Amino acid sequence: KRKRRQWTIKEKLIAVALFDKNQSKRKTAKSEGCTSSQLRKWIENKENLLMMLKKKKGGKRKRLDGGGKKLVYVDLDDQLFTWYRSRR
Structure with missing residues (x-):
């Protein structure tokens, strides 16, 4: 299997800037x-x-914020975290 490539935000923006210059998605993606x-x-x-x-x-990150499942019970999560920290 081929390992999936992860792109940093800087790399993504470099590719977008190259597209702005070339105006060709296919050529930019290939290069x-x-x-x-x-x-x-x-x-x-x-x-x-x-x-x-x-x-x-921000330059070292690879993903944007906002992904993943949202918490249903925020209060419960905070209380659980506080309890967990007190037990450590």
């Missing part, structure tokens, strides 16, 4: 070694990627 669908999503999320890059340690 950067990604798929055109990945590049298309990065172009759509350009503003979010720029905001994440400005945050502390």
